[in-house]
Amino acid sequence: MRRFVYCKVVLTTSLVWVLVDVFLLLYFSECNKCDDRKDHSLLPALRAVMSRAHEGPGEMGKAVVIAKDEQEKMKELFKINQFNLMASDMIALNRSLPDVRLDGRSVVCPIIDVISDETFEYMAGSDMTYGGFNWKLNFRWYPVPQREMDRRKGDRTLPLRTPTMAGGLFSIDRTYFEEIGTYDPGMDIWGGENLEMSFRIWQCGGSLEIITCSHVGHVFRKATPYSFPGGTGQVINKNNRRLAEVWMDGFKDFFYIISPGVARVDYGDVSSRKTLREALQCKPFSWYLENIYPDSQIPRRYYSLGEIRNVETNQCVDNMGRKENEKVGFFNCHGMxxxxxxxxxxxxxxxxxxxCLDVSRPHGPVVMLKCHQMKGNQMFEYDAEYVGKWEYDIEKHTFLHIITQSCLTISRLEDGTWGPTVEYCNSSPLQAWVMRNFTRLEVFRKLYYSPTDYFL
Structure with a gap:
């Protein structure tokens, strides 16, 4: 709760309330028969707007008396105030993002609060998450890592460096925005533009931060209001291919291999965007992963990216579309x-x-748990350096689970089914595994059953 004490001296953004005010002003001013309407769903939003007015007296805003008598008094209040008075006097429009003025290459975002699309209930967002992305290039919120907490010396009011932004809600110097190429004109409708701009900002010498004492509310709808020619997937995959081809270098393999179908999507001409990258002398994606997002879901260094095939059964480890804390399975290798x-x-x-693959108990089934960067499943009281780690023996082709000193194998589980588990190491071929490295060329040409390139 101490953070809120700090934030009292930090100018806060209230753009959302202006937007809601405009909407409600038009609704109440233009409707001549509001009394006849039975839909009072906007009243909670109006009360929310009005209730915020008293939070910023003096320079922070002008207090407004909240009418207790529902619709008529509220409607009259809107007619009297009109938009200009409301926007300039009632709502605080302070510049809470001074970093943009001090550093023209700094792009800043607010914490995004949630406004219910049904009740307009306002729910504050967290300052303990920041933006990231997964292999499929979906934007995700992840916990702020300890390294960023240490950089700010525990002061949660300081700007939070974020690898990516959600998009749409950010402040950027206009000259700098034009200098780095605005939005990619080859992208369509929606999707991918936030990651593309995030990569571009960081790789081309800028910075991206969340101002933790700046909050902007957003109404999250259950369905998108946009139409996507060719389908949502077609448009988003096109946009993602464009950002992957221009900015991710060889690490785009992760995107293509986990979603091989995107290789069929035409992403247009990206030559002008590649020329822009060269002109701006932008850094490689490996630099971004090393310096900006070292805890990315994409590993900076890896031995293999592809199938893990059991020598005896000739079947592959398969996540079966399951989620965290669920068992991993195995299935016929399909090469796709x-x-x-x-x-x-x-x-x-x-x-x-x-x-990450791990075991929740000795001799138990292999499950998928969140990768914790050297913390593993945290269920064993051993040196954290080895928890959740597997040692591959290139001669025996075995995976040794270091903490339990057991080998990855295929055996019958407690429920009677067969699946990956860990057992005492022996010479059984059920404990022998080979890893296959897929290549983009395979994905693009669909040479899934070409001569093998198993290398371990």
Whole structure:
């Protein structure tokens, strides 16, 4: 709660209330028969707007008396105030983003609060999450890592460096915005533009931060109001291919291999965007992962990216579309990527996106748990350096789970089914595994059953 004490001296943004005010002003001023309407769903929003007015007296805003008598008094209040008075006097429009003025290459975002699309209930967002993305290039919120907490010395009111932004809600110097190429004109409708701009800002010498004492509310709808020619997936995949081709260098393999179908999507001409990258002398994506997003779901160093095939059964480890804390399975190797794509990393993790293979107990089934960067499943009281780690023996072709000193194998589970588990190491071929490295060329040409390139 101490953070809120700090934030009292920090100018806060209230753009959302202006937007809601405009909407409500038009609604109440233009409707001549509002008394006849039975739909009072906007009243909670109006009360919310009015209730915020008293939070900023003096320079922060002008107090407004809240009418207790519902619709008529509210309607009259809106007619009297009109938009200009409301926007300039009642709502605080302070510049809470001074970093943009001090550093023209700094792009800043607010914490995004949630406004219910049904009740207009206002729910504050968290300052303990920041923007990231997964292998499929979906934007995700992840917990702020300890390294960023340490950089700010525990002061949560200081700007929070974020690898990516949600998009739409950010402040940027107009000259700088034009200098780095505005939005990619080859992208359509919606999707991918936030990651593309995030990569571009960081890789081309800018910075991206969340101002933790700046809050902007957003109404999250259950369905998109946009129409997507060719379908939502077609448009988003096109946009994602454009950002991957221009900014991700060889790390775009992760995107293509886990979602091989996107290779069929035409992404247009990106030559002008590549020329822009060269002109701006932008850094490689490896630099971004190393310096800006070291805890990315995409490992910076890895030994393999593809199938993990059992020598005896000739079947592959498969996530079966399951989620965190669920058992991993195995299935006939199909060579099409997707659920059978795993990366064995230099950190000795076996991961698929943000989930790592681990065991919840000795001799138990292999499950998928959140990758914790050297914290593993945290269920064993051992040196954290080895929890959740697997040692691959290149001669025996075995995966040794370091903490339990057991080998990855296929055996019968407690429920009677067969699946990956860990057992005492022996010479059984059920404990022998080979890893296959997919290549983009395979995905594009669909040479899924070409001569093998198993290398371990």
């Amino acid at each position: 990527g997707g659920n059978q794509v795993f990366s064995y990393t230099a950190d000795k993790e076996i991961r698929t996106d943000d989930l």
